[in-house]
Amino acid sequence: MKVTLNWLKQYVDIPWSPEELTERLTLLGVEVEGVQKIDGEWDGVVVAQIVTRDKHPNADKLSLCRVNDGTGERQIVCGAQNFKVGDKVPLILPGASLPMKLGDKELFTIKVGKIRGIESHGMLCSHEELGIDPESIGHCKEDGLLLLRETAVVGQSLASYLGRSGSDVVYDLEITPNRPDLTSLIGIAREIAAITGQPLRLPECRVLLECGVTAASLVSVSLEAPDLCPRYTARIIRGVKVGPSPVWLRSALEKVGVRSINNVVDVSNYVLLETGHPLHTFDYSLIAAGAGGKPSIVVRRAVFEESFTTLDGRAHRLGQEALLIADAEKGIALAGLMGGSNSEIRESTVDVLIESAYFSPASIRRTSKALGVRTDASYRFERGADVGICDYASRRCAALILETAGGQLAEGSVEVYPSPFEPHQLALRYQRTDALTGTVISPEEQSRILIGLGLVNVTPIGGSVETATWLIPTWRVDLKREVDLIEEVVRVFGVGRIPSTQSRRAQGSHPADAHFDRLTEVRRLLSGLGLDEAQGQTLVAEASARWVTEGVVLLSNPLSSEMNALRPSLLPGLLDTLRHNLSRRNGDVQLFEIGRVFVPHEGGLREGWRLALALTGARAPRFWSGLDRDARCDIPDLKGLIEEVIERIGLRGIAWIRRAEPTSLFIESASIALGGKLALGQLGQLQPQLGKLYDLRDGVFLAELDLDLLFQRGNSAKSFKPLAQFPSIQRDLAMIVVESTTHDAVLAVIKQAKPAHLETMALFDVFRGKHVPEGRKSLAYSFTYRAADRTLKDDEVNAAHGRVIEAVKEALGAVLRD
Amino acid sequence: MSLQDRLSTIRDAAVSELMGALDLPALERSKGLFLGPEGRFTALIKELSALAREERPLAGKAINAAKQELEALLAEKRATLERTASLPKEAADFTAPGRRRPLGRLHPLTLVTEDIVRAFRRLGFAVADGPEIEDEYHCFDALNTPSDHPARDAQDTFFIETPGRPLLRTHTSSVQIRVMETMPPPIRIVVPGRVFRRDNADATHNPTFHQIEGLYVDKGVTLGDLKGTVEAVFKDVLGDDIKLRFRPHYFSYTEPSMEIDFTNALVKKLGKDWLEIAGCGMVHPKVFETVAYDPEVWSGWAFGFGIERIAMLRYGITDIRLFYENDTRFLRQF
Incomplete structure (x- = not known):
């Protein structure tokens, strides 16, 4: 979510630089993912007033002036003639630059310098220098300085004098899913207030101009599904003029990446960003009248297969779980997701109905997923909106519409809230915080932190001093038990302030501990024997898995047919690896892999550790001498490696049983058995036809061993035999x-x-x-x-x-x- | 000519003959010529008997001295010629490449995993593991993951076409539950393993990847302990010059939860201030309740991170897919 520094400052004083705010927010758990500085227009240009004007001692056409820049007086040399003492004019301060104009090669930056021997600390500007059309801002077009209105405040920035945006900083924040309350400017400001101790300033909107007509006389609201919509508020403003938003509103939205549409829609978006509460505005005239003759809002479940077109033009078929805002005749909005095209605000809209409601997170999530509609509103409702803020957000929205689009507010609101939400309470044992953090945080500080976050201490008078009971504000849907309060304390206190302690000693063991070492030993052995270690994908193609075995476990939601099965063996993966290497002209490859495979077993699944070997190409790196320097890998090479492994693991009585017939994988192969019976694995030469499928031309020699069995049966205990005394x-x-x-x-x-x-x-x-x-x-x-x-x-x-x-x-x- | 004179002549001839021999056979032939049974020297000895009795001792002594001299000369010459004969026919070129016994390389993920495990073990952690095929209970429910959490979606998690709809574990945290279910506290484990997410492969994603996770449960375990261990492990793995910071975050199975960022010269070189490296937190009391540990008695922490990420940082690898292609030119660099 994006917020800007200037916008945040409306709600809380921020005693930090923009950089420090980044750091503070991040350490508070609101990670700043991006920071963008926006240059203001006419940075460094302020309103100044002429205090004295004298002739330049060394030049006839220049004046030597003293001007007040709001902080003090400074001396300026000026060439213009159209001004007098007392005039208010734009002053550009040293270090600032004039706006670039057509034909400029580079920025013109103002410096303190001497003009005809006299120092000038800045420059008074003409409209041309500032790139302003004076008539567009209601000023006279004349040669010389831009003369400002008498009401201009000395020292004020020119931008704010002109109602333009000053410089600002846009923060892109990552909000964790448990904190829907932070998807708002006020939410972020509240966090800042909690650390700084500064007060949080919420916009006042209690007093609204209301005309004599009551909202209740204009609309009725009924909740047919109070389980999905426990609270619904409607307000009506009549006689608005829909049009472009004022600059401040447009610019606030645009800076945080929201496109301006019109003043009414923009206000509801603004309030969404400000309060975190999604609102919707309807064209009141498009809401059909119900039985009582006045337009009626019905919040109901959709009829199965009911069709509805959202304002983005998409037509949906709804399931019965979808919640609709409807009038007497038709759906007019998908609750919490998006309005309908049949009731949206348009240029001709005169009367507006403001909806402010709370929808059940699960319901919004289901519908959003089912229809593939994700909006800023659904994002917030899904995670849990603030049921307590409905009326405030509605009033804030009404106030801003009145301010930007005019109109008259109908008196009161129509609110249906059959079972008001009871805020819950949580107890915090202060000592528990210390026990969990390993440091002492005083009860006073813990209490101060929680109060800063908007929690209310409701401990009965005379109650325990070690434990406090806290009333949880409605916007904190994430605070569910004591430890959640401890986390709040830790966050605001600062994890960085909790001292690290030395690690303590060993505790217990696990069978995997020894297994890990045995795997390590086999890896070291094989790499010592010249094989490189591979790590293949766990997910392989079913087709290639079937080359090795019939028992293949499939995914029910694969990404592709190349990865739709769990590997029943490491060999298909090694074949892929060989192909990859051969295609990159690494023709001599000797690899091993150790990993888990998955096979069906007694109606369920079994995971097992395997070791696989793959050899192809030259036995040894090409050398410039030697009889067998051209030797290629063969079966004895492969068997020799297996023998080393088996010997290291400590197994005796291995039989190598040649298979009479080729298999789907091997043209020639043997099974490896312990005691002539227990199958430990297999080795052989790959079927050349299969090799061709993998673009392998040379002989490929593959083996696979069941490491679980090997480790289980192995005994690597060694015992010394005396050295022979007599000759052989x-x-x-x-x-x-x-x-x-x-x-x-x-x-x-x-x-x-x-x-x-x-x-x-x-x-x-x-x-x-x-x-x-x-x-x-x-x-x-x-x-x-x-x-x-x-x-x-x-x-x-x-x-x-x-x-x-x-x-x-x-x-x-x-x-x-x- | 006296015998003495002839002795002198023969000795001189023998010396020049022996010294002049060019190879071992020539030397042996020369030896035969003088010292052999038919040799001239042997013949001279036979003449001794023809001498007068009183002349014999003197002559005998002279002949013996000459013979010993010749034999010593012969032995010396033989050694020289043998040495010459045993010289290699062609000189070895010590600048030519040596014959290397090829040594295989361990996969970089193995190397990094072993380093991390070693760091944990130094602090008294035991390696633990659990199945890669998991059920929703161990992967989600027992870890306090809400039933509608996106991770539980078929969009993000691989499910297996088998009755009971098992899934491929999406994190190693499921092992926390497996271990706590079967073992009483205190517990100190480190869990390296494969995990799976339903992401299409790209430079930073692979459906299969590796995580490692530490869990410590005991009486009086604190957040301070967590920080101390995290610092020790990362200093061990990434170097003493790293800096860490802990940022509050959200995970369903820990409370408080934090993300850990680190920085060092390399991170600065990448143009960043901090890089996110791990997640951690104090074990959520609900998780303890699920495995029937009393959260009022026991406390604990867990932290976990991706192994690929560490390996990518350590070696400057920019594409995760390289780990799973096993190109030997890649493997041989570690």
């Missing part, structure tokens, strides 16, 4: 086996043969080609034998290794190579 003996074995023989199968055979003293065995070569028949492959293993208590003898090792050779020949049909 190594034996290598190369054998040709059929292609389908897996490493696991070889391991199983060896394990079963139980060769004595076998410490480890390692696969060191897999070969197909020369000297290996088609459909077969050569596997080479290195076996390490060691005894814990002695050095093994050759023949002991030979015996053990012999069992190995026999076992592979027999169980695998292996043929030994030399």
